[in-house]
Amino acid sequence: MTVIKALHHIWHDGEKFTPGQVIQNLDRETAERLVKSDAALFVGQQELVLSQNAPVSGKITEPVPEAEDLREVIEDNFTLEELKASADEFNMEFPANIKKKDLLNLIFEQEKEQLFLDLLED
Secondary structure, eight states, X not given: OEEEEESSOEEETTEEEOTTOEEEEEOHHHHHXXXXXXXXXXXXXXXXXXXXXXXXXXXXXXXXXXXXXXXXXXXXXXXXXXXHHHHHHTTOOOOTTOOHHHHHHHHHHTTOHHHHHHHHHO
């Protein structure tokens, strides 16, 4: 499952998505096509947001660290033991004495964050 965030209005399979809306359950090819056409970003990919007050010269604000927001959500909603149990279910390899911070780093390095976010929806 590939997850993207719309940057523009997108029509897909008869459904309309607005800028900022997260689109889930896309096949990889469709998601890559939308990202390459600058219509969307992969969730977790940093995006550069134009400041509403930026002059026409093209100055931009700092990148928005969306991955950090996702990390916070996972960190706040899972204990270390819950993270370990879920990571084990997702066939992730890690030392038994891993710290929460290090396990979170591993989750994002292996791009498994969406699996953990999906657990929150259940």
